[in-house]
Amino acid sequence: MKVSIQREKGFTLIEILVSLTILSIVIIAFVPIFTQAAIHNKINGNMLKTNEAAHVVASEYENLSDFQEKITRLPICSESSSSNSIHLGNKTIGDTNYDTRVELCKYETSGVKNLVQAVFITLANDNPEQEGEARKFLLEVSTNAQN
Template identity: 90%
Template sequence: MKLSIQREKGFTLIEILVSLTILAIVIITFVPIFTQAAIHNKINGNMLKTNEAAHVVASEYENLSDIQGPFTQLPICSKSSHSPSIHLGNKTIGDSNYDTRVELCKFETGGVKNLVQAVFITQAPGNPEQEGEARKFLLEVNTNAQN
């Protein structure tokens, strides 16, 4: 009579340990990628939030006369010149408070007249290098015009 021995099918302990070790090495190599992605996601979210705040501030102004400030002579817009900024005050937008300002310059090209380029800038108080920006063209209303 022949004795038959059945072999159990399955994984040995060494095979399981080797596969777990390989899996651990792969996971460890990808952890820095996920942490960097989370950091960049937070930075981009904050930047988007300040840009949205700048657009909200810009939507409040339609004409140059809506902005209270000392307008003696606005500089003409150019890439090399930097316009002086006018502080608009602190504004609460959503659940955050922002320091807001606007930079103004006359936009003169071709036959365009009475147009002012306004760059609205919002700055988060806890992070001074984080600024949001929105550009808008405002009409320069002539208050000295006679009817």
């Protein structure tokens, strides 16, 4: 008569502990990647929010006549001189308060005239390192055409 020995199928405790150790080492190696991704997502989200706020401010201004009383002389953008900066005040967009300004300069290249580059800049009051920017081109109305 033959006696058959049955082996039980399954994992031993040692095999399970070894596999859990290897799995925990792999997970620990990836934890810094996930924390860095979360930090970058927050920074990029805040930057996107301030840029969006700058676009909202830029949409309020359609032509240069909105700034005409505050402009003395516009420098040319390609020159190294600074642009004409105008403080627009504090504006609340969404749930954040922003300090806003616009920098104006004449945009002149071959064949392009009567165009002003306006760079709208927003700074979040609760986080001054956050700066949003939106560029827009405005038509410059000559004083002869207004008369």
